[in-house]
Amino acid sequence: MKILQVIIKNLKLLTRSKGSALIVLLGPLILMLLISLSFNNSTLFNVKIGAYSDSYSELAESILSQLEDEQYKVVKVDSEEDCVDKVKTEVVQLCLLIPPSLQITSHEPITFYVDDSRINLVHLIINTISNKLSIKSEELSIDLTTKIVNVLNDANVKIAEESPNLPEVKSTLTLTESKLSELDSAISGLESTSSISSEISNIQLSLNVSSGEFSNLTSLVSALETKISQVKSSSEGVSSLVSQISKEKEKVERLNSALSSIIINIDSIEIKDIDKIVNPISSEVRPITTDSTHLGNAFPVLLMIVLMFTGIVLSTSTVIDEKTSKAYLRNYISPTPSVFFIIGDYAFSLIIMLLQMAVIFIVTILATSAPFSYIELLNTLVALILISSVFILIGMFIGYVFRSSETANMASISVATVLLFFSSTVLPLETLPVTIREIVKYNPFVLGESLLRQTILFKESLQGSYIVMSAIILYISVLAVLTYLTRRLNKNI
Amino acid sequence: MPRAPFIEIKGVSKTFGKNIVLNNLNLSIPYGEIFGILGKSGSGKTTLLNILIGFIHPDKGNITFQSRDINYDLFEVRKQFGFAAQEGSFYPTLTVEENLTYFGKMYNKNSDYIKKRISKLLSLVELGKKENVVAGNLSAGMQKRLDIACSLIHDPKIVVLDEPTQDLDPALRREILDLLKKINKEEETTIILTTHLLGEVEVICDRVAILHENTIIKQGTVDELEDIFSGTKEIHIVTSPGNYKSIVEYIRGDKDIEGIRKVGNKLIVYAQDAEKVMKALLTVIDKEDEELIEIGLHKPPLDEVFEYLTK
16 A cells, blocks of 8 residues: 555656656657657668779679669769768768779779778678679679570580581491402502513413514503502502591591580589579578568667666656655655565556556557567566566666765666667677676676567567576566665665 | 653764764653754754654664664654654645645555544644645745644654744744644644754743753753853943953953853843942943943843853
């Protein structure tokens, strides 16, 4: 009953201080509404890319036109220095230095100039630009590969068409060789005319005729002898030709074998699909969340930021307002134990935060049409209560430690900022050294974000996050004890 | 004849850092009276009250309420105490009724009781038609009365008020003092108040304690305190050209003189045997060729005695 009175009193105090009520109740809601309206998409808008080249080749122009679309606008600049300066002054978000007269055969790389201090933007742009360049590069690669494959296919077809002629050539050569061999043998078989001359001499003796009677015949024999000598001498050329044909036959055989081998090799190429050759390993990035908008993916983080800042600042100001209020003394000397005021202030802050969360969820669900089942909402509610409790208790602890509202508010904002900084919101935790990361992963903001991602993005039950839940519950327990002790110590001036 | 002690403070000391605020303080407060604690600003009056209501723990000593040590059963004792701080102890953005209801609940009172009590208290402190007015919108006098009503919501046996007339104009001051008398009479509530204005104590207090240099130097009824200084009288002298230095030098050694001070162009001499001292003064005025403009004999008011004692 007393706790209820404390809650009602705090609600009245909050609602009657219109400025505070506006900031505490409407501030986060307006923030979330604006974020919902602004980031409920998956694109970038009007990102300017500076480009410079001494001479823009057709390929360079093609690349630039590939980059330009509704998100990216390419701005050609006058020099490399100008391009870099424009990145520094944020006129463009990235500078592209293209080698002069860029050709496929060029070996000079395309250079990106980026402003590393704009970490998130840089990664987002580089990712997209690299993808776009990869697409262009792939297009070029496909063109080149297509040409090569076409040439190979043509060669294969022609070889297949022409190679059957080779055995015919070989057989012709064999026949020619055989005929020439026969000719060679025939020539070799031609005998000398000396026996004819001897027979003529015998006949002349037997007939006892003068040699003049056979002079014509002797002349013919002599002429024949000459012709035979001539044929015999030319038979060496026939032998050489036979040998030559034999060698040519071997060459034809080797050529036939080589062409067969080429045909077999070409035929043995299993992958002839050009896309497969260009990208032998295909990959596909599939999001594990159903929502692809910036808001959908960033929703747990945004919720955490609102939860943390509201929780810490609201509870700090509730405690410090009570401590510095004129009524503090009367509350203190009343027979009401400290724990009632602590629970009352905690419950008040929790109610305000849950109200805020309820409105944020309604606005978000309406804005994004994201489906939520009752079980998911229940899991999320439990997660929100646990996370809110941690931040409320941190804020109350700060409120009891400090005496003036200025220092307490400064401390609460500082603590919230430190928790935010040592989370993945600004830089991925993976950028931290391992030892620090091991500590930072127990940052309540990190734990809370993890829990909300499980329940909101992945629609998982809380049972799977029992380690995170245990850590959060441990935080709540320790902070509750610390808050109680601090209030008791703080009261006894 | 003092009544039996309702509250007894024994040997209480309190130090903040190196600053000794209360040192071996002893005090007895009887039941049903209006008890004034007098002291200059910074004399430790508020610290004493804060110890009395249990907001601050003393370094040494103990406080008993109806013969019970208040620290043994603090919550039970607190139910018997009401407290009104200098600046008022309520929520300015809540209404009069909301403030009274809230503090009634904090004192474990049920709704019916609170409703009836609010009605009675608002009538007592004359805020009858202001129950729905936001406390911060009330006038200074009304806020003071609301604060007193808040301290009475749980019907305490004793109400402790820290400088209840602080920052109020004379008319409002009178109103509050009358209200305290009324509360003491109608509610039979013992009232302990601190003030540095002794005139107020003379008006309403039955008993007074003077807090000076970290401890109580005198306590008793107003009459008893006045009796302590009954033999002392004030001689007021105005001379021309007013060379009081030589006059003071002349009479300084007189054992009948308890104090001398200059207020404006007037020299005030506190003396036991005033007539004898007055003669001596006339002699020296004549000797120093001072022209006597005015001379008179007065009984010192209590505030001047207080001021003299705490100088």
